[in-house]
Amino acid sequence: MTLDQFRSVADRVLGPFVSLSTRLGLTPDTVSVVAFVLAGGAGAAFYLGGSDPVWYLVAALLVFLNGWLDLLDGALARELGTDSKAGDLLDHVLDRYADIVIIVGLAAGVGRFALGLAAVTGVLMTSYLGTQAQAVDLDRVYGGLLGRADRLALMGATGVLAAFVSAEVAGLSPVGWLLVVFAVVGHLTALQRFYYAWLELS
DSSP states (O other): OOGGGGHHHHHHHTHHHHHHHHHHTOOHHHHHHHHHHHHHHHHHHHHHHTTOTHHHHHHHHHHHHHHHHHHHHHHHHHHHTOOOHHHHHHHHHHHHHHHHHHHHHHHHHHTOHHHHHHHHHHHHHHHHHHHHHHHTTSOOOOOSSSOHHHHHHHHHHHHHHHHHOOOOBTTBOHHHHHHHHHHHHHHHHHHHHHHHHHHHHO
16 A cells, blocks of 8 residues: 555646746755655644644644655656756655654654654664665665655555544544554554565575
8 A cells, every 4th residue: 555656647737837946946956855844733733733633734734744745856857957966865765854843843742752753763764674675776765555655645544633632542642643644554564664675686
């Protein structure tokens, strides 16, 4: 289950936005940086949502915009013919920091730091295994149980839910359960990616 398999569909939808970005003179690196700034805002909004649920709606919007721009930077680079290893490096570094600041905001907002640690390591290991496959001359791996697109979709949906539902189930709020999903399914996805890469290399 991963939304990353629909990247080609997203690229077609992005067409008008790529054209607009080109006319505005935006570069892929600029879009990547703006996407990261939005992720920082999402992390802050998730933190504030622990005290005032309306901030969860702001967080959900910022997560959506971060994901949209994360798709746009790559599509823009391909359109301009400026895709490069340096740009790819910048994009991946900023994506990982974006993952960290958003999950830290989620965990700090509900005071679930242990869950936050488990969640962020699961997310980072998932992404690491995706790119490590490429480092050993395999194709970059986007699949698995929970890719980045899936995580962003779940963050956005949870933000909307948490804005209206404060009830806890088994002692955890919607945000707490999201961290559990990231912790458990994140590590399972990393192991899944490792397994398939190992088979390819064996």
